[in-house]
Ligand code: FES
């Protein structure tokens with residue numbers, strides 16, 4: 043396992059950006075403890091508004107974990123009241139903004155320090171995302187639109203939880219530029235490949251034959267893949283079906299990540315029938331297995347602190363420069379990525395066909 047400092051990515055240990063922390067369906071009014079960015083959090087859904095709340099885990103009174111308790115009568119009788127959470131130990135009550143608003147055995151002014159940090163969360167397409175920012179700023183880019191989610195003809199995803207892996211996110215990010223792994227790992231016959239780095243987005247456009255994801259020999263699979271910041275990859279795939287793939291990864295500790303996979307599938311019926319759902323499930327499974335081919339490598343490799351790059355590799359070094367912006371103060375981002383912004387084609391492999399440019 044290697045750390046951010048080992049890869050020399052930047053001064054911040056964890057990157058700035060939107061990150062997945064849970065599936066919407068997992069978040070209820072039963073608080074749960076979660077861990078990301080080397081920190082512990084309490085995660086719950088308010089009873090009054092239904093809004094998701096993510097707070098620093100430890101009570102400022104005496105350090106109790108706000109969410110990790112099942113036996114305290116406070117936790118059993120009403121851990122969450124309205125949108126507030128009560129500490130299991132002495133029942134101090136915190137609002138969704140993290141401020142203590144009630145101490146049951148004290149009538150005086152509530153100390154200013156009686157608060158925990160409340161994190162900006164957004165629920166989007168069945169997923170809970172947090173904005174993580176070492177500088178404590180407002181989001182400076184958006185979540186991916188995922189406009190297909192919930193639309194007629196589109197089967198919504200059942201997100202696969204792929205688990206926690208002792209791998210630095212840098213290793214996963216390298217994949218966006220990784221032209222020569224597509225044949226050996228995925229069985230693709232790549233005909234077109236290009237990368238584009240533009241602000242907070244890293245894009246890969248690729249097309250070619252595929253062993254499993256096209257209707258027959260000679261058919262091409264087009265994949266138009268975008269990192270929306272450092273933690274959310276969305277790919278539009280056009281082959282046997284039209285699909286939208288999302289792969290998210292979130293740092294848990296320095297050099298450890300959690301990973302999810304989901305696929306939206308377009309089917310022939312506006313209100314999907316059982317055959318559509320079954321086809322979508324099958325396609326999701328093919329996509330999940332394709333991603334696990336990468337996963338197996340990442341789970342067993344040594345860290346690539348330096349890449350021994352040859353000229354016909356993908357532009358790994360440029361992708362790594364693009365990624366650095368999220369580990370530096372945002373004021374430095376533009377200057378950092380300026381040398382790599384633009385479209386990059388690998389010698390000997392044509393770029394994206396012009397008629398497919400969106
Ligand atoms: S430790 Fe939380 S109320 Fe005392």
Ligand SMILES: [Fe+2]
Nearest residue numbers: 217227228336
């Ligand atoms: Fe891959």
